[in-house]
Amino acid sequence: MKANYVIIGAGISGCSIAYNLAKKGVKDIVVLDKSYLTSGSTGRCGAGIRQQWGTKMNCLLAKGSIEFFEKAKDTLEYEGDIEFKQEGYLIISTTFEEDEQFEKNVELQQSLGIPARKISKEEAKEIVPHLNTQIIKGATFCPTDGHLNPFRMTDAYYRAAKRLGVKFYFNEEVKDIMVHENKIEKVISSNLEIYTNHVVNAAGGYAKEIGDMAGVDIPVYAENHQILVTEPIEKIQSPMVMSFSKNIYCQQVPHGSFIMGRSDPSVAHNHCIESSWQFLDEMAKTVCEVLPLVGKLRVVRQWGGSYTMSPDRQPIIGDTEALEGFYLACGFSGHGFMFAPMTGLLLSEIMLKEPSTIDISDLHISRFKNKQVFTYEKSVV
Amino acid sequence: MRIKEHPILNFKEERKVIHFTFNNCPVTGYEGDTIASALHALGIKKLSESMNLKRPRGFYCAIGNCSSCRMIVDGEPNVKTCVTLLKEGMDVKVQSNKGEIYD
Numbered sequence: 015m016k017a018n019y020v021i022i023g024a025g026i027s028g029c030s031i032a033y034n035l036a037k038k039g040v041k042d043i044v045v046l047d048k049s050y051l052t053s054g055s056t057g058r059c060g061a062g063i064r065q066q067w068g069t070k071m072n073c074l075l076a077k078g079s080i081e082f083f084e085k086a087k088d089t090l091e092y093e094g095d096i097e098f099k100q101e102g103y104l105i106i107s108t109t110f111e112e113d114e115q116f117e118k119n120v121e122l123q124q125s126l127g128i129p130a131r132k133i134s135k136e137e138a139k140e141i142v143p144h145l146n147t148q149i150i151k152g153a154t155f156c157p158t159d160g161h162l163n164p165f166r167m168t169d170a171y172y173r174a175a176k177r178l179g180v181k182f183y184f185n186e187e188v189k190d191i192m193v194h195e196n197k198i199e200k201v202i203s204s205n206l207e208i209y210t211n212h213v214v215n216a217a218g219g220y221a222k223e224i225g226d227m228a229g230v231d232i233p234v235y236a237e238n239h240q241i242l243v244t245e246p247i248e249k250i251q252s253p254m255v256m257s258f259s260k261n262i263y264c265q266q267v268p269h270g271s272f273i274m275g276r277s278d279p280s281v282a283h284n285h286c287i288e289s290s291w292q293f294l295d296e297m298a299k300t301v302c303e304v305l306p307l308v309g310k311l312r313v314v315r316q317w318g319g320s321y322t323m324s325p326d327r328q329p330i331i332g333d334t335e336a337l338e339g340f341y342l343a344c345g346f347s348g349h350g351f352m353f354a355p356m357t358g359l360l361l362s363e364i365m366l367k368e369p370s371t372i373d374i375s376d377l378h379i380s381r382f383k384n385k386q387v388f389t390y391e392k393s394v395v
Numbered sequence: 396m397r398i399k400e401h402p403i404l405n406f407k408e409e410r411k412v413i414h415f416t417f418n419n420c421p422v423t424g425y426e427g428d429t430i431a432s433a434l435h436a437l438g439i440k441k442l443s444e445s446m447n448l449k450r451p452r453g454f455y456c457a458i459g460n461c462s463s464c465r466m467i468v469d470g471e472p473n474v475k476t477c478v479t480l481l482k483e484g485m486d487v488k489v490q491s492n493k494g495e496i497y498d
Contacts, residue, residue, distance in 0.1 A: 144498060245462075245473060246446070247494045270493045310496050312473075 025056035029171035030358030036178035048187035058319025082355035102253035103159035130156035219320030221344030246270030430476035
């Protein structure tokens with residue numbers, strides 16, 4: 015078979031790119047996934063949406079995406095509820111240095127039009143009454159951050175893309191990308207051979223392997239991150255509570271459960287998506303220190319997924335110098351879900367050589383050639 | 396209703412009576428009862444309500460798995476009453492929401 019564009023990965027990024035291309039009138043778009051819709055990092059994510067970042071690019075991607083999410087149900091004509099809840103992110107600082115960094119972050123965020131602000135301990139306690147203020151120095155709060163259901167949101171993109179004629183093939187693992195004289199010829203998957211000149215790598219944790227198939231070296235790697243969820247209770251917490259120094263994010267989802275995660279600094283670089291008792295132990299201790307009341311709840315489930323880490327923890331979005339027609343949307347470093355609307359919009363503009371909504375030349379893969387210059391995103395759990 | 400005679404098991408003639416309240420009503424069970432077994436013996440079938448449609452939920456799996464018997468016991472919500480032993484003076488209430496926790 016033939017296709018104009020082949021998108022590898024049916025997570026939220028792949029679905030958003032497919033939708034944006036189709037909306038601009040592109041025909042013959044094929045999306046391949048080695049498993050099912052949202053089977054990779056999208057369906058394993060923490061479901062948080064935030065704009066409080068430490069780098070300009072991440073702030074802009076997040077801001078534009080939130081503006082899309084606010085109207086997504088109507089724009090995508092989705093019948094279900096995407097469970098978008100804008101009740102904020104409360105990011106607490108526990109050291110003097112962290113508090114100083116937050117000052118700078120908020121200054122940057124406000125300069126870009128993000129309604130984040132620095133708040134006192136007392137204000138933080140008002141927003142989340144069960145917060146342990148003894149361990150905190152200060153906090154930042156952005157009321158328009160929040161929660162979004164990753165399954166529903168991806169489904170909304172998937173259905174909208176399908177209505178516009180995009181073809182999806184599931185359980186279709188890409189095995190090879192054939193290149194001839196610096197041009198893509200075809201994509202070979204489990205059961206298909208697709209002749210195409212354009213391939214989008216939105217393969218999440220497997221982006222590096224897909225890059226290798228095309229002969230493009232992408233400096234990303236996958237690492238295991240874990241999450242647990244508690245039994246549901248009546249609402250007691252509105253915003254996501256997050257701390258980089260305490261290594262936790264924790265929010266109560268609309269259903270009533272608490273979802274929380276933390277990272278393991280000694281984690282290996284591989285495709286492990288298991289979950290461990292060590293995580294359960296560490297996570298429980300952390301949440302009981304930061305939000306003691308949550309300690310009363312039972313844990314009902316835990317799971318693992320992959321962050322795809324880039325050297326500066328900012329995504330790689332754009333074309334490649336090494337191979338014509340090969341496009342990248344990867345290396346989101348744990349935040350691809352919340353950036354997806356902008357990922358789809360901006361990459362489709364680059365692919366169709368349209369003027370860009372925002373300048374994302376800083377997200378091009380070529381930035382890693384000069385290893386000294388890049389800005390590093392510190393605000394990651 | 397309680398089984399008094401059984402071909403294999405022996406039931407003690409005299410068991411200690413435990414007093415407790417169900418929805419503020421004073422009732423009794425026996426020592427060794429779980430909260431749910433005592434309520435069942437009293438003919439009380441509705442223990443909680445389903446989360447969305449608020450339909451009645453009762454004694455179901457009896458091994459602490461299904462959450463059908465979660466009730467408010469001494470102010471604590473989501474107690475699995477089918478695996479919690481009955482104690483003297485317990486305050487047991489039907490739970491009709493997801494449960495409220497306090498500091």
